[in-house]
Amino acid sequence: MKKFLALIMCTILSLSFIACNSEPDHELWQQYKTAENPSLLFTDISAEKAVILDNDDYVLTLFEQSNEDTRALIDKYNGFVIGVQIENNTSTESIFTFTDIKVNGIALPEPEKVPLGGMAKAGSTYMYGLIYIDYEGLARCNITTVEEVSFVMEVNEALIEPKEENDENGNTTTVNYVDKGKLLYTSDEITFVTNPEY
Numbered sequence: 001m002k003k004f005l006a007l008i009m010c011t012i013l014s015l016s017f018i019a020c021n022s023e024p025d026h027e028l029w030q031q032y033k034t035a036e037n038p039s040l041l042f043t044d045i046s047a048e049k050a051v052i053l054d055n056d057d058y059v060l061t062l063f064e065q066s067n068e069d070t071r072a073l074i075d076k077y078n079g080f081v082i083g084v085q086i087e088n089n090t091s092t093e094s095i096f097t098f099t100d101i102k103v104n105g106i107a108l109p110e111p112e113k114v115p116l117g118g119m120a121k122a123g124s125t126y127m128y129g130l131i132y133i134d135y136e137g138l139a140r141c142n143i144t145t146v147e148e149v150s151f152v153m154e155v156n157e158a159l160i161e162p163k164e165e166n167d168e169n170g171n172t173t174t175v176n177y178v179d180k181g182k183l184l185y186t187s188d189e190i191t192f193v194t195n196p197e198y
Helices: 002-021 027-034 067-077 135-140
Strands: 050-054 058-062 079-088 094-103 118-120 127-134 148-166 172-186 190-193
Touching (some): 027 135, 050 190, 079 118, 094 135, 094 172, 127 135, 127 148
Antiparallel strands (some): 050 058, 079 127, 148 172
């Protein structure tokens, strides 16, 4: 019986994932495809300050904000941007990414353009990071109001490579390029609720 119930649950989750990734035919998707300002199709949200992960190595805190705080990023990435503060208590400079985004229990398709989640130096406290929920994914999944968000946090070693470059005036400057190194940590699924602003 347990195997049968597990099979049914897997089938339902697979169908919801396929539905969000295929070409939808519901009204919200049609509106999204023709909207000049897609943000007007979705209820604004805010997040209250709350610790959502706390272990010996990392502390992740939502910081109180509204969409006005991150309007430039929202316009740039065409989606909601939820700010987090990252405390890195390890001895390794790290890159933080937030993956497997679910909204209201529904897995969103991976967006094409994802902002860097965040980066924190070794032993630093409260560097800023971003959890990104794109409007297209919400529209595909027929979600207008974000009430609950789930995600997985991955932490990779930050590989920093300084390179000298010449600007248009011929001046030489040093630019640091950052890339992901080895995977250091993967969290369990982290969930928090938002405050829709009706």
